[in-house]
Amino acid sequence: MSATITVDPSSGVPPYEQIRGQVEVLVLSGHLRPGTSLPTIRQLAHDLGVAPGTVQRAYRELELAGVVESNRRRGTVVLEPNVERTSRTQREQRLQAAARELVATARGLGVDLDSVESALRGQWAVGD
Amino acid sequence: MTVIALALVLIALAALAIGLAAVAVSLAPVARPRLDRFVARTGVRFTSANAPYVLDALARTMRWRTAGVVLASAVWFAWDVLHQTLTVGTYTGVLLATGFLVGSVVGEVGSAVSRGSGPRTASLAARRERDYVGSWARTSPAVVAALSVVLGPVAALVRSEPVGASLLVAVVLMAWAAGRGCTRLVLERPRPPEPDADVVAADDGLRSRALHAVGGAVVLGGSWSAITLVANLLRGDGSRDGVVAGCALLLMAVVAWWAWRRATAPFLVLVVRPVSPERVQDGPVA
Numbered sequence: 001m002s003a004t005i006t007v008d009p010s011s012g013v014p015p016y017e018q019i020r021g022q023v024e025v026l027v028l029s030g031h032l033r034p035g036t037s038l039p040t041i042r043q044l045a046h047d048l049g050v051a052p053g054t055v056q057r058a059y060r061e062l063e064l065a066g067v068v069e070s071n072r073r074r075g076t077v078v079l080e081p082n083v084e085r086t087s088r089t090q091r092e093q094r095l096q097a098a099a100r101e102l103v104a105t106a107r108g109l110g111v112d113l114d115s116v117e118s119a120l121r122g123q124w125a126v127g128d
Numbered sequence: 129m130t131v132i133a134l135a136l137v138l139i140a141l142a143a144l145a146i147g148l149a150a151v152a153v154s155l156a157p158v159a160r161p162r163l164d165r166f167v168a169r170t171g172v173r174f175t176s177a178n179a180p181y182v183l184d185a186l187a188r189t190m191r192w193r194t195a196g197v198v199l200a201s202a203v204w205f206a207w208d209v210l211h212q213t214l215t216v217g218t219y220t221g222v223l224l225a226t227g228f229l230v231g232s233v234v235g236e237v238g239s240a241v242s243r244g245s246g247p248r249t250a251s252l253a254a255r256r257e258r259d260y261v262g263s264w265a266r267t268s269p270a271v272v273a274a275l276s277v278v279l280g281p282v283a284a285l286v287r288s289e290p291v292g293a294s295l296l297v298a299v300v301l302m303a304w305a306a307g308r309g310c311t312r313l314v315l316e317r318p319r320p321p322e323p324d325a326d327v328v329a330a331d332d333g334l335r336s337r338a339l340h341a342v343g344g345a346v347v348l349g350g351s352w353s354a355i356t357l358v359a360n361l362l363r364g365d366g367s368r369d370g371v372v373a374g375c376a377l378l379l380m381a382v383v384a385w386w387a388w389r390r391a392t393a394p395f396l397v398l399v400v401r402p403v404s405p406e407r408v409q410d411g412p413v414a
Contacts, residue, residue: 002253009245026252037254046318047250075254 003031007048011104015050019058021097027067028081038068038076065094135214143205150198158186170333178330181241181320185334189235189341196231200224222352229345236338237310239317248321255315260336265343272350273304279357296353307346314338 005022007015026032038044041059045052059076062068068076106116166186167174174182200223208214257266280297314335320327 002251004249004251006247006249008247010247023252032252036252038252039250039254040316042316043255044250044252046316048248049318050248 005048007050008104008108011108013100013104015048016054016057016061017097018101019044019048019050019055020061021094021101023058023062024065024067024094025098027078032078034078034080036078037074038078040075132212136209136212138214139205139208143201146198146201150194153194154191158183158190162186162190166333166337170336172329172333173326174330175326177322177324178327181327181334182330185337188238189232192231192235192238193228194231196227196229196234197224198227199231200227203227226349229349232341233310233345236341237313237317241318241320249323250319255335257311257315257339260315260332261339261343265340269304269307269343269346269350272347272354273300276300276350276354276357279354283357293357296357300350300353303346303349307342310342311339314342 003026005019005026007018009015011018013021023032023038032038038059039047041052041055045055048055059068059070063070063076066079067081069079070076102116102120106113163174163182163186166172166182172178172182204215204220204223276297277300280293283293317335319331
């Protein structure tokens with residue numbers, strides 16, 4: 001089963017940021033392996049019902065962050081996650097983005113902060 | 129009544145018959161044998177979940193094929209009326225076949241997927257041509273285009289007819305480029321929003337069918353042009369050009385039909401998943 005991402009148009013987070021954040025989390029968590037080709041900009045834009053420019057911006061930011069690489073022949077390809085290459089500011093920004101997304105999802109589901117914290121601790125323990 | 133007047137009456141009657149047939153075909157529901165053929169070729173389970181997509185796609189293709197033939201007929205009749213003659217020959221057949229092929233491709237490329245206003249989910253798997261058509265169907269349009277590019281200059285040099293040969297080569301190259309563009313449109317068109325496995329399988333089946341239709345149209349058109357170029361090289365006094373071109377068209381139609389029937393659909397390996405009990409209860413639509 002391939003990895004999926006979801007874009008919520010009613011969320012306060014811009015759609016390009018939702019795409020960028022989810023792809024980045026999937027890469028860092030190993031769900032998207034290095035060398036995997038991502039869909040073309042138009043394919044993903046059509047499937048998500050967003051403008052191609054939205055996906056293009058998400059891909060560009062992922063490329064700037066060193067998460068993916070754009071190649072004329074192979075398209076957009078996932079790179080090996082490299083935590084050392086990422087600056088402290090970038091890491092902080094990514095963490096904030098992931099947190100924003102988690103909060104938006106939790107609010108959408110109507111769960112409180114304690115439940116979110118409990119879920120986070122559970123996932124953290126799985127990671128260990 | 130003069131012969132010309134009789135010819136024009138015949139044209140008017142033929143136009144009326146084609147128009148009425150087109151309306152009848154466009155309004156008719158999708159025939160069960162067509163649906164059975166689609167299910168048999170793709171291996172897709174026809175269920176209440178994917179029925180709207182499958183039926184809409186099959187009906188749309190039939191409408192566009194009909195529209196292509198009607199448009200080609202209109203061009204044919206307009207030509208005859210303008211020139212006050214009645215032409216029935218090889219090139220009339222080529223015109224009608226072109227209308228049919230162009231209509232088929234337009235119908236297959238289109239999509240009627242609509243999206244709601246809620247959250248939208250998409251897979252991050254890149255859709256590639258090789259997931260939907262076999263290697264023969266993938267490479268043959270390029271082979272045919274390359275063949276025409278090689279044959280064109282030879283025919284032009286040997287027969288001292290650069291204009292006709294260049295025109296044929298240009299048409300083949302344009303058809304090939306259009307085919308590439310249509311392939312991309314088919315691969316990138318949106319998936320239905322439902323995560324249902326049968327809907328996804330039907331979408332993959334329709335995508336495979338569309339890519340086969342696009343490739344088949346390019347190969348058929350390109351092969352006809354290539355064989356016409358060969359006939360140009362081999363012919364003697366040129367008095368039988370029409371017959372040679374007609375035979376070439378017929379031969380290529382038979383070969384392309386046979387080859388496409390044998391083309392495999394590798395996507396089936398990717399999309400067939402175990403069926404959940406609730407889907408079994410839902411069952412295929414009788």
